[in-house]
Amino acid sequence: MRSRPLKVALLGCGVVGSEVARIMTTHADDLAARIGAPVELAGVAVRRPDKVRGGVPAELITTDATALVKRGDIDVVVEVIGGIEPARSLITTAFEHGASVVSANKALLAQDGATLYAAADQHGQDLYYEAAVAGAIPLIRPLRESLAGDKINRVMGIVNGTTNFILDKMDTSGAGYSEALDEATALGYAEADPTADVEGFDAAAKAAILAGIAFHTRVRLDDVYREGMTEVTAADFASAKQMGCTIKLLAICERAADGGSVTARVHPAMIPLSHPLASVREAYNAVFVEAEAAGRLMFYGPGAGGSPTASAVLGDLVAVCRNRLNEATGPGESAYTRLPVSPMGEVVTRYHISLDVADKPGVLAQVATVFAEHGVSIDTVRQQGRQDGDGEASLVVVTHRAPDAALSGTVEALRKLDTVRGVASIMRVEGE
The missing domain is CATH 3.40.50.720 (NAD(P)-binding Rossmann-like Domain)
Structure with a gap:
């Protein structure tokens, strides 16, 4: 020595x-x-x-x-x-x-x-x-070294313990967002100003790093699409449970099917209870990696704390x-692919849309027409009249996979229908 x-x-x-x-x-x-x-x-x-x-x-x-x-x-x-x-x-x-x-x-x-x-x-x-x-989760080194000879196609994970704790409490206890945030703050999981966590800034920075390493290209924070989780409600969780899903704030980095571009995004999403990420509880983190030769790998553990x-x-x-x-250095930057980062509108995903509509004949047909006009195929529809007798009903539509831009355009068109009183929630569906 x-x-x-x-x-x-x-x-x-x-x-x-x-x-x-x-x-x-x-x-x-x-x-x-x-x-x-x-x-x-x-x-x-x-x-x-x-x-x-x-x-x-x-x-x-x-x-x-x-x-x-x-x-x-x-x-x-x-x-x-x-x-x-x-x-x-x-x-x-x-x-x-x-x-x-x-x-x-x-x-x-x-x-x-x-x-x-x-x-x-x-x-x-x-x-x-x-x-x-x-x-504490070994993740960067496996991506930079252990999987250096493989082709990674997707990295999807829960990379912020604060948001996972809040969403887990909303799921398991039925608490609202504010109540769950208060508990997270009291336990020291959330900062006095939780903006960086709950609005997805923290997760977006991590997504940029992961995408750059996984796809051997430069991805900056500004390239990452970001949505926070402050609008997630108990009603969203109730609807997710009816679909056999839960809700997580996910960082998702993907290589396009043709290999010509990549995407990086952070947003709340419904995922099936059968997916490994659905069982990640409390303030834990987990990252799911899909590689061409290695297959599916999951990294799990405490993601923050001293x-x-x-x-x-x-x-x-x-x-x-x-x-x-040893007078040597480890791996440096690997950005040889120089792949462009595609905008969120080109991402192909599914939507779960909850609408407040007039409770009268013909509404469903009008809504279906809007989806068809934007080239978005409907998977399932669930309509329920309200017991308060106010002449409104709740309509939940789950789509097939389509470009995010087409889905966003569909939602904007739905807002303009006289029979649609409001768009109660919009959430992507992942992990299927």
Whole structure:
């Protein structure tokens, strides 16, 4: 074993960073044995130096992150501060000064991963980011390495624990969205401002990263179609159950049937109870991968939290340190296919549409005519009169697969019918 330790700079010491520091300290001997050299925490950059951080020696704390990554004796920089800046500048500066980087920064990787890859390649350094997508679940490395010789056609998953917890509570307890969100907040699953989670921004960043790796092309956050889940209601779950389905917020990345383009999207969807993702409960994550040779694979586990995320960070740290000892680097960016990202309108999917309509003869025929005019085939129709005697009925239509643009056009035309009083809900149906 080499006696000179590999030096690690830690950027950020919050929930994840403090856990990384703790594990590096308490498992130092094990890490050294696995790597082949001791690993030393050489500095910790923070914004608030007065905050108590158990287990981190005070002499390692600094507020000058730039000076820390410029030291020249740092082997690996672990970045867990998040956001775009100063994280991007700090990472590129680390590369320039001879350090490899382990990051958990999904937003930055989704928005400007190409810049980071280019800087790492220019300076002969590693960029690892297992923790950026699914917490403790080994996912990035299997996609980049284990399945590197295969052709991946689809990646579909639950990649946000907060939203899965909320939807699971709505499904199992009959709670409304607000009630389930309050419970998630009380248990610490949801932030005080849950917008990034419930509006799908977090999942969209992860979808961009997954699509880029799976299809060997560049996919940015702006390429990902996104819908949040705040409009999902108890009535939607009741309707889903009648179809033998449940509702999940899904990140879906697909290669077109002709192989000429890819799509990436995040939105709520009904999926059959028989699908493996339907049984993912509480705040857990799961990703379903469909590959040409390997077939269908599922990755499941805790997708967030200090300890799970720190586990992924430490796994990357071990890999990067081993590479450094061997004077090698791991896989870099693979974007050779240069496939275009198709707009959401070209995605072929199914719709579940719930309409409030006038309770009188001829309504169903009018609705069916609108679907036919837009080239959308109807699979099933369910109509139920209301007991309140207000002259309205509920009409639920489930379509066959059709381009999303045709389905959206159908909905807009339905809104204009005099006999349609309102479109109660619109949801895609996946996983069949």
